[in-house]
Amino acid sequence: MTAEALLDSGSNSSSTNSLFSLNKRDSYSSIVDHYLGEVDDESSALTLQYASRGRRFSSVSQAPPQLPAADDKLVVILVGLPASGKSTISNHLIQHFNQDNRTVHLRCKTFNAGQTRRKLSCRSGVMKLANKSADDLFNPKNSQKKDQYAKLTLDQMFSELDDDTCDVAIFDATNSTEQRRAFIFERLRLYNADMNRNYQITPVVLQVSCTDRAFVRYNIHNKTFNQDYFDKPYEFAVRDFAKRLAYYHSQYIPFTSGEFNTQVTEGKVIGEDNGLFWFSVINAGHSSSSESLEKHFPPKATHYLGELIGSITSFVDSYYDLYARQYVQDVQTFAKNKFISRGALDVPTNSSGEIPYATILHEIVSDDYFSKLN
Ligand SMILES: Nc1ncnc2c1ncn2[C@@H]1O[C@H](COP(=O)(O)OP(=O)(O)O)[C@@H](O)[C@H]1O
Numbered sequence: 001m002t003a004e005a006l007l008d009s010g011s012n013s014s015s016t017n018s019l020f021s022l023n024k025r026d027s028y029s030s031i032v033d034h035y036l037g038e039v040d041d042e043s044s045a046l047t048l049q050y051a052s053r054g055r056r057f058s059s060v061s062q063a064p065p066q067l068p069a070a071d072d073k074l075v076v077i078l079v080g081l082p083a084s085g086k087s088t089i090s091n092h093l094i095q096h097f098n099q100d101n102r103t104v105h106l107r108c109k110t111f112n113a114g115q116t117r118r119k120l121s122c123r124s125g126v127m128k129l130a131n132k133s134a135d136d137l138f139n140p141k142n143s144q145k146k147d148q149y150a151k152l153t154l155d156q157m158f159s160e161l162d163d164d165t166c167d168v169a170i171f172d173a174t175n176s177t178e179q180r181r182a183f184i185f186e187r188l189r190l191y192n193a194d195m196n197r198n199y200q201i202t203p204v205v206l207q208v209s210c211t212d213r214a215f216v217r218y219n220i221h222n223k224t225f226n227q228d229y230f231d232k233p234y235e236f237a238v239r240d241f242a243k244r245l246a247y248y249h250s251q252y253i254p255f256t257s258g259e260f261n262t263q264v265t266e267g268k269v270i271g272e273d274n275g276l277f278w279f280s281v282i283n284a285g286h287s288s289s290s291e292s293l294e295k296h297f298p299p300k301a302t303h304y305l306g307e308l309i310g311s312i313t314s315f316v317d318s319y320y321d322l323y324a325r326q327y328v329q330d331v332q333t334f335a336k337n338k339f340i341s342r343g344a345l346d347v348p349t350n351s352s353g354e355i356p357y358a359t360i361l362h363e364i365v366s367d368d369y370f371s372k373l374n
């Protein structure tokens with residue numbers, strides 16, 4: 001099945017939104033241009049069939065440890081529910097790469113599907129409210145619409161990797177279904193098999209999960225100040241985000257070793273084995289993984305790839321100590337407080353100009369709410 005068919009299968013909705021009625025093969029840039037009136041002649045549609053070729057990884061002796069091998073790129077595929085900490089942890093990963101001798105020279109960039117959505121659908125800067133379920137992007141019935149933003153973001157990512165403007169690309173989306181991830185892996189294999197492409201890309205899955213209810217409440221609270229919700233009343237924002245999260249829970253399939261093995265096998269079968277790596281951060285590193293996380297090096301892995309994977313391994317292993325202690329303290333402090341000032345925003349407050357957030361948060365994101373999540 002092709003990458004396009006993979007994403008289209010399983011989705012039975014048809015959209016009337018003009019963005020989605022554009023030709024599937026329109027690139028991110030051309031669609032952004034269409035909407036924002038910017039000029040950019042980039043085209044990154046993937047239309048090829050697999051064309052197997054020899055790997056172009058340099059041998060160990062050719063690749064100085066501090067420098068990227070000429071044709072090696074890394075894509076970090078984030079997997080995790082909304083508000084699990086994906087964007088925060090990926091920013092920390094970039095900070096870590098910038099400080100690690102092995103990776104300090106790398107140009108890292110995040111490609112965020114949520115930003116693409118906001119850029120294209122919140123043109124006034126404000127997220128429009130869905131009046132009916134057919135307009136609600138996060139309702140699983142409308143997953144095809146959300147997939148379009150992910151596809152555009154991926155197009156942009158491949159285009160920038162191929163233009164050599166970054167070495168490590170982080171694909172920041174929930175990527176919460178197996179079907180979505182199969183699509184991404186398929187796109188990566190197509191890229192690697194394309195004789196006209198300049199690089200070879202190795203995928204890394206970074207699964208981020210958050211099961212601690214105090215962490216989830218704190219994270220949702222912080223989400224209500226982001227670009228989707230800054231203009232909306234606190235209670236509305238919490239309710240809307242909680243609904244979004246419940247939708248995601250209803251279709252979330254975590255990455256597993258079974259899926260890992262399937263993807264490794266697929267790469268070998270078509271002769272495009274670029275390796276695959278899987279890492280996991282649970283509760284900001286406060287909990288450890290019960291699963292055996294997997295590393296599959298490609299047949300001609302370079303020293304450079306080994307250094308990169310070593311750097312990510314040390315990041316994940318020390319994540320809590322180096323990046324999350326303050327966060328855990330903040331969650332504890334937050335759990336003790338009851339009010340917050342919401343600045344000049346026109347939202348209901350008490351007589352001191354504060355929002356009784358704890359009451360609202362615990363009423364909506366209640367223990368009952370958690371127990372009903374799938
Ligand atoms: N590891 C973490 N360190 C610090 N803050 C975090 C962490 N994880 C989550 N948060 C808080 O939760 C909020 C939501 O996290 P975010 O990274 O945006 O989640 P996601 O990208 O999965 O939707 C952040 O704005 C931040 O305040």
Ligand SMILES: O=P(O)(O)OC[C@H]1O[C@@](CO)(OP(=O)(O)O)[C@@H](O)[C@@H]1O
Pocket residue numbers: 082083087112113114115117146147150172173174175176
């Ligand atoms: O397409 P998926 O994988 O769901 O991911 C993109 C979506 O993730 C979200 C989930 O809330 O990310 P973000 O919080 O970064 O804004 C949405 O904004 C965005 O539309």
